[in-house]
């Protein structure tokens with residue numbers, strides 16, 4: 833049993849989150865319920881601010897990105913399309929090469945009798 837330093841109630845250890853750096857028992861000093869209450873309170877108190885910041889960041893970034901992207905895209909349209917095509921092709925090729933390798937290794941392991949075992 834352990835006493836929560838926040839609400840002062842004695843509770844079983846399972847009611848406290850584990851944390852290595854928290855002393856010999858390795859548990860935080862606030863019970864899970866208190867931690868949850870604190871988190872909820874913090875979120876509620878800062879909700880508008882957090883959301884507004886998030887929205888502002890997204891909006892600014894989106895517009896900035898769109899502007900530079902559009903300009904860049906129009907200037908290098910052919911080049912980009914070509915590169916994209918090549919990139920996709922390479923990825924597909926790479927994927928199959930990888931699959932082939934995996935299958936080959938599995939086959940060798942099977943022949944040696946290693947299948948399913950860690951080497």
Ligand SMILES: [Zn+2]
Nearest residue numbers: 836839863866
């Ligand atoms: Zn508590």
